[in-house]
Amino acid sequence: MRTRCLLFTAADRVEVAETTLPAARADEILVETRYSCVSPGTESRCLAGQQSGAPPFPFIPGYALSGVVAVAGANTPFTGGEAVFATGTKRSEHARCWGGHCGHAVLPARDAIRIPAGVDLRAASAAKLAAIAYHGLGLSRPAPHEQVAVVGLGPIGRFSALLHAISGARVVATDLSARRRESLERDGIEAVSPEGGLPAAFQAVFPEGANIVVDATGAPPVLAQTAALARDLPWDNHHHTPARLLLQGSYVGMPPFPYDTAFERELRVLVPRDCQRRDLEAVLDLMSRGLLTPATFIEPVGSIEEAPVVYERLRDEPDSLVTATFAWNP
Numbered sequence: 001m002r003t004r005c006l007l008f009t010a011a012d013r014v015e016v017a018e019t020t021l022p023a024a025r026a027d028e029i030l031v032e033t034r035y036s037c038v039s040p041g042t043e044s045r046c047l048a049g050q051q052s053g054a055p056p057f058p059f060i061p062g063y064a065l066s067g068v069v070a071v072a073g074a075n076t077p078f079t080g081g082e083a084v085f086a087t088g089t090k091r092s093e094h095a096r097c098w099g100g101h102c103g104h105a106v107l108p109a110r111d112a113i114r115i116p117a118g119v120d121l122r123a124a125s126a127a128k129l130a131a132i133a134y135h136g137l138g139l140s141r142p143a144p145h146e147q148v149a150v151v152g153l154g155p156i157g158r159f160s161a162l163l164h165a166i167s168g169a170r171v172v173a174t175d176l177s178a179r180r181r182e183s184l185e186r187d188g189i190e191a192v193s194p195e196g197g198l199p200a201a202f203q204a205v206f207p208e209g210a211n212i213v214v215d216a217t218g219a220p221p222v223l224a225q226t227a228a229l230a231r232d233l234p235w236d237n238h239h240h241t242p243a244r245l246l247l248q249g250s251y252v253g254m255p256p257f258p259y260d261t262a263f264e265r266e267l268r269v270l271v272p273r274d275c276q277r278r279d280l281e282a283v284l285d286l287m288s289r290g291l292l293t294p295a296t297f298i299e300p301v302g303s304i305e306e307a308p309v310v311y312e313r314l315r316d317e318p319d320s321l322v323t324a325t326f327a328w329n330p
Helices: 040-048 127-140 155-166 178-186 198-203 220-227 259-265 277-288 304-316
Strands: 002-010 013-020 028-037 059-061 065-072 083-086 095-097 104-108 147-151 170-174 190-192 212-215 244-247 268-270 298-301 323-327
Touching: 002 304, 013 304, 028 083, 040 059, 040 304, 065 104, 127 155, 127 212, 127 244, 127 268, 127 277, 147 155, 147 220, 155 170, 155 178, 155 212, 170 178, 170 198, 178 190, 198 220, 212 220, 220 259, 298 304, 304 323
Parallel strands: 059 095, 147 170, 147 212, 170 190, 212 244, 244 268, 298 323
Antiparallel strands: 002 013, 002 059, 028 065, 028 104, 028 323, 065 083
16 A cells, blocks of 8 residues: 655655555554654654664654554454554565654554553654653662652653652753753653753752762763762761662763763663563553653644654754654544
8 A cells, every 4th residue: 555654865854755565464454643753862863864773765764653453464453443552664665764654554463552542642652752761760760769860851851750750759850941841840840950060950959969860861971960960879888779870862872981970979870772562551551540641742743744844843943842743644
């Protein structure tokens, strides 16, 4: 079948095009996409030609979509009309990286995840971004009495702040964007301005340092400052739990690591790798219970034809939006 898709055709070139998908096999489903969600950091690298492992241009980007089952193969547990989350089409005429921004998707049934009843499909399209942050939460393991500093309020940082707050820990976050800080505060989480440097910004709220520091910036120059936000480990003769530095940003190449700061604090550095199916199921469950509400900060885009402008905004005016969802097949 023919369906619309987004194509990255060259560095900084986005086109709305068409691609051909094969018929679903007996163990596959065909999903009619309702929404796909942008992962700004990853997709910006893809569009710039800097993503490790990406295929040559042109390719279909994106790894997060929600939709309904249009065709269910005979050997699948699905029926037509069921709402599902998927990372993208697994087969198409064009190369994929990862094939999420596509009007339809053909994929093995085992790779689709049912969306719980009552979950808005636009919100559900962000499940992959939420699941990446949730996977990090499983490594940092916050306790209700602990203090968490989140630096960077792109979608991963925003989800990290929300999820650590759900755990009961006290969360304080920051971002260069006043708009993002104010948006987070409307969701009930404290935010501070980073003017004057990160250590000074957090000194008033966490004078002894944070138990957990989440660096969601992906900016190498920031890493030395975020490590310094972690609390020191006392030199007495008692057991103390070291602070944790959770690296939720992604980097191009090898970032400079603040070894001395980490050494002084005996810092546990945590580097989560993407997410697992259980993380996706968990965040969709949190959405179904009203505990995670990405619709408050993910901007809807009325038409897929607006996609090239959205990527220009993400590159040139990152303060203007956290991320966006594209609408397909209204």
